[in-house]
Amino acid sequence: MFTSLLLCTHGTAGAQYAEHLVFADLCVKNPDLNVSVLTIIDQDWQNMTGDDWLNSSKTHTKFLDHVEQQMQEENEEDWQRIKATYPAAEKAQFIGVVGKIEQTIAQIAAKNSNDLIVIGPYRESRRLFNLKMEKGLRSRIKPATLHPLLPCPLLIAPVCSITG
Amino acid sequence: MAQAQDNKPLFILSGLMIIYALIASSDVLHPLMKYLHTAKTADLQVSMGFICGGVGILGALINSVRKPGTTIIDRFVLQPLPGILLILVMAMAIRWYVEPVVKLISQNLQPVLGFKIYKVLNLNYVILGLLAGVLITNTYGIPKFAAAGVKCARFVLKMGVIMLGARYSFAELAKLGSYSVVLVGTFVLGTVFLVLWLGKIFKQPKTMTGVLSAGMGVCGVSATVAVAPVVKAKSEEMAYTIGTILSFGIICMFVFPTVGHMAGMNPVQFGAWAGTGILNSAQVAAAALAFNAVDIKTLKVAEIFNITRVLFLPIIVLVLATWFGKQSGQKLTFKEVVIDKFPIFILGFLLLFAMSSMGLFSPPTHYKGKFIDYSYNERTQVTEKEWEALNGAVQNNTLQGLKPEQLAAVKDLVAQRQLAGNYESRADKKLFNKQGQERMFQLESILAAAKGKVLTLDKSVKGAIHHAIKQVHKKSKTVTTLTDCMIWFFAFGLIGLGMQITKKAIFQAGGWPLVMGIISGITKATLSFFVVLWLVKDVVLK
Amino acid sequence: MSKDKITINTGDAGKGESEIAKEANTEELEERALSVFSSERNEDITALVLSLITTFIVLIFTKWM
Numbered sequence: 001m002f003t004s005l006l007l008c009t010h011g012t013a014g015a016q017y018a019e020h021l022v023f024a025d026l027c028v029k030n031p032d033l034n035v036s037v038l039t040i041i042d043q044d045w046q047n048m049t050g051d052d053w054l055n056s057s058k059t060h061t062k063f064l065d066h067v068e069q070q071m072q073e074e075n076e077e078d079w080q081r082i083k084a085t086y087p088a089a090e091k092a093q094f095i096g097v098v099g100k101i102e103q104t105i106a107q108i109a110a111k112n113s114n115d116l117i118v119i120g121p122y123r124e125s126r127r128l129f130n131l132k133m134e135k136g137l138r139s140r141i142k143p144a145t146l147h148p149l150l151p152c153p154l155l156i157a158p159v160c161s162i163t164g
Numbered sequence: 165m166a167q168a169q170d171n172k173p174l175f176i177l178s179g180l181m182i183i184y185a186l187i188a189s190s191d192v193l194h195p196l197m198k199y200l201h202t203a204k205t206a207d208l209q210v211s212m213g214f215i216c217g218g219v220g221i222l223g224a225l226i227n228s229v230r231k232p233g234t235t236i237i238d239r240f241v242l243q244p245l246p247g248i249l250l251i252l253v254m255a256m257a258i259r260w261y262v263e264p265v266v267k268l269i270s271q272n273l274q275p276v277l278g279f280k281i282y283k284v285l286n287l288n289y290v291i292l293g294l295l296a297g298v299l300i301t302n303t304y305g306i307p308k309f310a311a312a313g314v315k316c317a318r319f320v321l322k323m324g325v326i327m328l329g330a331r332y333s334f335a336e337l338a339k340l341g342s343y344s345v346v347l348v349g350t351f352v353l354g355t356v357f358l359v360l361w362l363g364k365i366f367k368q369p370k371t372m373t374g375v376l377s378a379g380m381g382v383c384g385v386s387a388t389v390a391v392a393p394v395v396k397a398k399s400e401e402m403a404y405t406i407g408t409i410l411s412f413g414i415i416c417m418f419v420f421p422t423v424g425h426m427a428g429m430n431p432v433q434f435g436a437w438a439g440t441g442i443l444n445s446a447q448v449a450a451a452a453l454a455f456n457a458v459d460i461k462t463l464k465v466a467e468i469f470n471i472t473r474v475l476f477l478p479i480i481v482l483v484l485a486t487w488f489g490k491q492s493g494q495k496l497t498f499k500e501v502v503i504d505k506f507p508i509f510i511l512g513f514l515l516l517f518a519m520s521s522m523g524l525f526s527p528p529t530h531y532k533g534k535f536i537d538y539s540y541n542e543r544t545q546v547t548e549k550e551w552e553a554l555n556g557a558v559q560n561n562t563l564q565g566l567k568p569e570q571l572a573a574v575k576d577l578v579a580q581r582q583l584a585g586n587y588e589s590r591a592d593k594k595l596f597n598k599q600g601q602e603r604m605f606q607l608e609s610i611l612a613a614a615k616g617k618v619l620t621l622d623k624s625v626k627g628a629i630h631h632a633i634k635q636v637h638k639k640s641k642t643v644t645t646l647t648d649c650m651i652w653f654f655a656f657g658l659i660g661l662g663m664q665i666t667k668k669a670i671f672q673a674g675g676w677p678l679v680m681g682i683i684s685g686i687t688k689a690t691l692s693f694f695v696v697l698w699l700v701k702d703v704v705l706k
Numbered sequence: 707m708s709k710d711k712i713t714i715n716t717g718d719a720g721k722g723e724s725e726i727a728k729e730a731n732t733e734e735l736e737e738r739a740l741s742v743f744s745s746e747r748n749e750d751i752t753a754l755v756l757s758l759i760t761t762f763i764v765l766i767f768t769k770w771m
Contacts, residue, residue, distance in 0.1 A: 048403065048669050050410050051446040051661040053318040054386040054474055054507065056749055066393035067402065074399055127674035133400045138672055240752075322753040327761065508750035512757060525765070642768040649760055 004034040006114040007092075008105055010136055011039075011078040014120030021157040022118055023086030035092040038108050039078065041071045042137045043100045072096055074135055101141055106149035118155045171224045173309040174246040177253055178220025185213025200264035203587065204540030209260060212252075220249045247313015254296055255655045259289040266292065283548075286421040290453040293655055294417075297662020306663055317660020321446065322509040324653030328467055329516030330525055330646050331460065337517065340465055343700060344472040347440045347692065352476050355688050356381040356483075362680045372401040374484050376677050379409045380684045382480050383473045384444035390481055395488040400675075407672025408681040410665060413444040416689070421455040429697070431461035437696040438462075439469020441689040446661045449654060458542050460647060463654075474507050525642040536636050538584045538600030541644065544635045545582040550628035554578050557625045565619040566610065573606035574629070583607065583636045600636070607633055 007022045009015035027033050045067045049060055079094045097104050109117050119141060127138050146154070187193060189210045197203040223245040232238060270281035281287065300306065306314055332340075356377040363373030374395035379388040385406055392402050420442060424434040438451045452466035482498070519525070537544070546554070555578050557563050563571060577583060585599030607629050614621045621629075 044666070044668050047664065047666045048385075048406050048672070049389050049664070050385045050406060050669050051413075051444055051665050052384070052386040052389055053321045053446050053657065053661055054383060054477070055389055056507075059390055062393050063389040066396070067399065070396070070402075071399050127671070128678070129674070131675055131679070133404055133675040136399045137403050137668070138674075139668070319749045319753040319756075322750060323757040323760070326754060326757040330761075509753055512750075512754035515754070516757070516761065519761075525769070640769075642765055645764045645768050646761065649764065 002116040003032070004112065004114045005036070006109045006112065006117045007035055007037045008117065008119045009037060009039060011081070012120070012123070012134055014123035016120070016162060017159055018118050018120040018157040019082055019086065020160060020162045023082070023088040027088035036112055036114065037079065037082065037089070037092050037094045038105065039075045039096050040101050040104050041068060041096065041098040042139050043098060044137060044139065068098065071136065101139060102146040102149060105146060106151055110151040115152045116155055117150070117152060118157060120157055121159055170309055171228050173307070174220055174224040174227065174249065177246065177249040178217040178224060181213045181217030181220065181249070181253065185210045185217060188213065200261065200268070202260045202264055205260060209256070212256065216249060216252055220245065244313040244316050247310035248316060250307070250310045250313060251317070251656055251659050254659055255293060255652065258292050258296060259655065262292055263289040284422055285418055286454040288454060288457040290450055290457055290655060290658055291417070293659040294450055294662035297659045298665050301663045301665065302667045314660050314663050317657045317663070320653050321657025321661065324650050324657055325467060326509055326512035326516055327646055327650040327653065328464065329513035330520040330643060331464055332517055334521060336464070337468070340468040341472070343436060344439065344469045347436060347695065348469060348472045348476060351440050351688055351692055352381045352473065352480065355684050356480060358684050358687065359680055362683060366676060366680065368676050370488065371395050371397045372405070372677065374488055375401055376405045376680060378480055378484060379405055380443065380681055380688070382477050384409045384413055386445060387477055387480065390477060391484055394481055394485045401677070403672040404675045404677040407670055407674065408677045409443050411670045411673045412681055412685050413442060413447045414665070414670070416442045417447045417451050417454065420451045424455055431456055431459065432465050433696050433700050435462040435465025436469060436700045437693055439466045440692040440696065443685065445470045445473060446658065450658050453654065458545065458547070460651070471510055471513065474510065478506070525640055525646065537641070538597055538636055540582070540584060540590070543644070546577070546628050546632045546635065550624070550631055551578070551581055553622070553624035554628045557622060562622065563625070570606045570610050573603040574610070576603060577607070577632055583632050604633060604636065
């Protein structure tokens with residue numbers, strides 16, 4: 001029924017349910033499925049300089065350059081992990097974009113004319129009390145922002161056991 | 165960004181300012197101002213309203229007539245103007261209305277709570293401004309029209325620091341400088357090594373301890389931002405570290421002044437402690453102004469410490485770069501780190517210091533720059549504590565043995581919170597000064613009588629009268645005006661910087677950086693507290 | 707994150723010699739260093755000049771007039 005699918009992931013436990021659903025379930029049942037994997041570099045990184053006022057713009061730009069490069073490298077690693085875990089991911093298209101999360105998801109889905117967006121389920125982050133660190137910025141998809149922008153249906157992957 | 169600008173906000177903001185100035189220039193608001201204790205600034209309120217509103221209208225008119233381009237005027241004046249006006253409106257509203265109202269409310273709540281909220285949380289206009297900035301960003305978000313203006317906050321704060329340079333003497337700079345080099349040097353290096361050591365104990369990656377140690381050691385987020393590319397920090401390390409430092413810093417901003425007041429620190433001690441213990445340098449300035457917003461002594465000390473830290477930053481970057489250089493394969497030269505990153509605004513600070521030392525700002529007609537000025541000014545007032553002592557003495561009739569004119573002078577001091585002429589005669593400078601002189605004579609005679617044991621005065625009352633007299637012995641008009649400008653720059657800058665603290669950034673806190681940050685941050689704050697109390701005793705600022 | 711992630715060509719930097727995704731949008735991040743100044747322009751100098759101007763205006767009004 002769906003032919004072109006946009007999988008949004010940034011490697012967290014929640015997103016891995018979505019990966020599992022797409023590559024271990026949907027792609028196996030429907031091998032012709034065209035999958036794009038989208039990893040967003042959060043625009044809000046630029047707010048991470050907080051109330052710093054000592055550095056000049058040059059240092060800020062250098063910092064953001066580094067963030068971006070670093071995030072791209074980490075995304076690459078993440079994509080390699082997906083490719084290694086799911087054979088079906090081999091022919092998927094991988095996209096890394098800088099932007100606001102909700103807007104970017106909607107934009108990319110519209111641009112690629114995807115007909116289904118897949119995201120992971122809601123997940124407690126407990127970042128403050130958890131010593132195990134998670135990649136990237138802690139950030140949530142806000143349904144209230146995302147839903148009005150959606151160009152196509154949105155599928156939220158269920159929690160499941162990932163066997164790889 | 166050459167898109168048509170929306171002029172409505174600019175028109176509305178500047179219109180509001182002009183309307184307010186018009187209302188304030190008639191005496192309609194006088195009872196309200198008197199109730200809020202802001203009547204003394206009425207003239208300033210009117211002129212600031214007219215000037216800023218006028219500039220705003222002019223800018224809006226230019227904007228609506230000419231096509232937006234990418235010229236320098238466009239980028240640096242016309243586009244940021246709405247945002248600058250927004251922050252100015254906020255600063256004025258907070259300074260003249262919100263702060264007095266908060267004071268009144270917490271005074272009225274005192275019987276219920278048992279303490280004054282604004283005193284415990286140090287809610288003066290600086291802190292309120294910063295909080296207002298944080299609040300706006302995290303609720304409504306920075307309005308689109310103001311975005312360009314908010315970005316000016318950083319360099320307006322730098323202007324504030326530059327202008328502060330005019331307020332130091334050689335002796336002060338030398339003394340404070342040596343203290344700050346010792347304290348900052350010890351604690352910067354100490355914290356950096358503590359964090360590196362903690363990282364080893366907890367078996368954390370070197371890249372993470374690298375960013376965290378710079379952030380905890382030198383100047384918070386600024387150092388993290390400068391060091392992250394050098395040590396090639398991973399995304400989660402940067403996010404967690406910055407979140408931890410931001411949240412720790414905001415807590416410090418409230419805790420430090422309160423602890424300082426409770427421990428009875430003097431301005432110099434507090435400035436030294438805040439300058440060493442608080443991480444983010446903007447928060448150092450905020451805490452110093454929170455400790456004492458009227459008198460700039462604390463700020464003077466804290467800024468020297470800040471500047472020392474800024475000078476230490478490239479050294480730390482260099483050290484960490486050599487430490488991690490082998491791993492990242494990135495080589496940094498001395499020129500890249502120290503010369504390219506040298507903060508030029510410190511040269512500006514020194515330039516103003518030199519200009520002031522050459523006597524450029526002292527008035528030509530006054531000997532050695534000091535003279536007596538009775539005009540209304542926040543910095544002429546007695547402190548809150550002193551006022552309470554005086555007010556209590558007058559209310560409870562404990563001032564026995566005073567002549568009626570002496571008592572009248574004390575009562576007027578209580579009413580006006582400063583030595584001055586009659587409020588009604590403020591337009592007639594000659595009469596006003598004469599009345600002020602008369603009162604000062606009476607107050608001086610009280611002190612003389614107390615010294616001669618003719619009458620006995622409570623120690624706090626004596627101190628308050630002494631201070632009131634001292635307060636009207638003024639630095640030159642130029643210096644006070646420069647200081648006023650500087651305080652406005654700081655207020656402006658801190659509101660703007662508050663607008664850049666997002667809750668998303670704060671909520672990145674957690675993980676190992678939080679654990680190590682708390683350990684090293686608290687260690688640093690506690691140790692520096694005791695070291696400052698032990699070491700900084702003899703510095704007296706003018 | 708799965709522990710058994712495959713090793714990618716790490717080079718001596720400890721990081722992947724990864725090619726950067728072609729569609730990555732670099733402009734948006736670079737555009738905003740949260741300052742009115744583009745990276746080339748030195749904001750410190752502007753701050754210095756502006757405070758000197760303020761100083762002279764203050765001097766004109768309070769001393770030389």
